[in-house]
Structures are given as structure tokens and as C-alpha cells.
Amino acid sequence: MKLNRWTRRATLVLAALTALLSGCTTYVTTQVTAFSDWSGNDASRTYAFTRAADQQNNLELTTYERFVANELATHAFREVDKGQARYLVGLSYGIRSDMVTVAQPVYYNPWPAPYWGRPFDPWGPWGAFPATTYVNETYPIFTHLLGVRITERATGKEVYNVTARNxxxxxxxxxxxxxxxxxxxxxxxxxxxVVRTVQIPLDKNGGASNEMAATGGAPAAAPAPASGAKVVQ
Structure with missing residues (x-):
């Protein structure tokens, strides 16, 4: 009967931990820097993508343009033929790899034989063993970059230039x-x-989650965030 009581208690604890962990969300954190001289309105938000001569048949760039086009559409931008567009949108992008070294703790167990203290307490009365030393482990890290530049087609004037990096x-x-x-x-x-940090929930399928982005930083004269977004100062 006593064992059943402990078993039932352990089951409830594990169930609570499972529920708690299932609600956790991992975020992709991106730093955004914007320079703006924007004075357009919704009625004039027609655009076309512009490319360098050697990018005309670039399938990778075409893929990235579709991602950007989807986001522009949420801000009343409409893609048209280049000759009819008020704005031209150009993209720059890249990826860089580096190696980072992190000191990882190594734990020492002074009790070679297994010890079981109170029921379901693998550490017994002594608690977890402290780290006795550290070893350096090296990992690859990748920096991703996207730049979006918007210019007026008629004048060539740059009106918006934003860079995102994570x-x-x-x-x-x-x-x-x-x-x-x-x-x-x-x-x-x-x-x-404006320089700020944007957090977007990680989608298990590899794309951006449907949840609203949470934005943060210290924007200078920035407009109010879109509905559902959270600005963290």
C-alpha cells in the first residue's frame, strides 16, 4: 500500500512535468536594424523586385523573393510589372560559419555503487554532485543575413533599408x-x-510559426506594434 502511494505520487509529478514542458516554446531571435525615409501610403504601395545582371536566372534569389513578397503583402504592398511599380525592392543575403568554444562542466560521483535514498530520490540525502572540472568543447555556429532595400523607381531615392541577422x-x-x-x-x-530584437516561435516543420512575433528593443520613434505583438523594452 505504501509503495502504491509513492507510485501514484511519482506518476502525478511526471504528468505535471510533461504538461509544463509541452507548453514551452523555442524562439528564433533576430536583430533588426532599419533606416527609413518612408512617406508612402497604402494606395501607392506597388513594387517590383530588382536584380543585378548576373542574378536574372537565380533560383535561390527567386525563393527568397517569395518569402519577402509574402511579408510585404501583409503591409498592403502589391507586386506589379516593373514599369508600373512605384518602388523597387532589392535583396541581399548571405551566411557565415564560425566556431565557438564553450566550457562544459564535468561531474564526479564519489559513490561508485548505486545509492537510493528516500523513495524515488536518486541523489539520496547528499543532493546533486558539484562540478569538479570543466572541459572545452567546440561547436559550429552560423550567422544568417537578409537585407531589404526599397527605392523609388522614378527617382532612385532610397526610402527604406532594413537588415535582419540571426x-x-x-x-x-x-x-x-x-x-x-x-x-x-x-x-x-x-x-x-531603429535597432531591436524580434523573437518568432520556432515551427517544428522548419518555417515561421503562425504565432505573432514578439518584438523588443529600444525603437526610436517607432510606430505601435502590430496587433498581438509584444514589445519588450
């Missing part, structure tokens, strides 16, 4: 691009000289 273990730029595009154009248009 880093992590993801080695594929194409899998990082949905988060970069969404972060770069979140709450468009930002004020001139």
Missing part, C-alpha cells in the same frame, strides 16, 4: 529565411535608426 546551429540559409523575412518587415515601417 545566429545559431542552423546550417541552411533557406530554412532561416522565413524568420529573417518576417523579422525584417515586422511592424513596417520602423523609424529611422
Amino acid at each position: 545566429s545559431g546551429a542552423e546550417s541552411s540559409l533557406v530554412r532561416a529565411m522565413p524568420y529573417l523575412a518576417r523579422s525584417a518587415l515586422a511592424d513596417f515601417p520602423l523609424g529611422n535608426g
Whole structure:
């Protein structure tokens, strides 16, 4: 009967931990820097993508343009033929790999034989063993970059220039691009000289989650965030 009581208690604890962990969300964190001289209105938000001569048949760039086009559409931008567009949108992008070294703790167990203290207490009365030394482990880290530049087609004047950058273990730029595009154009248009951090929930399928982005930083003269977004100062 006593064992059954402890078993029941352990089951309840494990169930509570499972429920708690299932609610946890991992975020992709991106730093965004914007420079702006934007004065457009919804009626005039027609655009076309512009490319360098050697990028005309670039399938990778075409893929990234679709990500950006989807985000621009949420801000009343409409893609048209280049000759009819008020704005031209150009993209720059890249990925860089580096190695980082992290000191990891090594734990020493002074009790070679297994010890079981109170029921379901693997540490017994002594608690967890402290780290006795550290070893250096090296890991690859990848920095992903997306730049979006908007100019007036008639005058060539730059009216918006935003850069999004994030880093992590993801080695594929194409899998990082949905988060970069969404972060770069979140709450468009930002004020001139705004630098902030945008967090987007990680989608287990590799794309941006349908949850609203949480944005943060110290924006200078930035507009109010889109509905559902959270600005963390």
C-alpha cells in the first residue's frame, strides 16, 4: 500500500512535468536594424523586385523573393510589372560559419555503487554532485543575413533599408529565411535608426510559426506594434 502511494505520487509529478514542458516554446531571435525615409501610403504601395545582371536566372534569389513578397503583402504592398511599380525592392543575403568554444562542466560521483535514498530520490540525502572540472568543447555556429532595400523607381531615392541577422546551429540559409523575412518587415515601417530584437516561435516543420512575433528593443520613434505583438523594452 505504501509503495502504491509513492507510485501514484511519482506518476502525478511526471504528468505535471510533461504538461509544463509541452507548453514551452523555442524562439528564433533576430536583430533588426532599419533606416527609413518612408512617406508612402497604402494606395501607392506597388513594387517590383530588382536584380543585378548576373542574378536574372537565380533560383535561390527567386525563393527568397517569395518569402519577402509574402511579408510585404501583409503591409498592403502589391507586386506589379516593373514599369508600373512605384518602388523597387532589392535583396541581399548571405551566411557565415564560425566556431565557438564553450566550457562544459564535468561531474564526479564519489559513490561508485548505486545509492537510493528516500523513495524515488536518486541523489539520496547528499543532493546533486558539484562540478569538479570543466572541459572545452567546440561547436559550429552560423550567422544568417537578409537585407531589404526599397527605392523609388522614378527617382532612385532610397526610402527604406532594413537588415535582419540571426545566429545559431542552423546550417541552411533557406530554412532561416522565413524568420529573417518576417523579422525584417515586422511592424513596417520602423523609424529611422531603429535597432531591436524580434523573437518568432520556432515551427517544428522548419518555417515561421503562425504565432505573432514578439518584438523588443529600444525603437526610436517607432510606430505601435502590430496587433498581438509584444514589445519588450
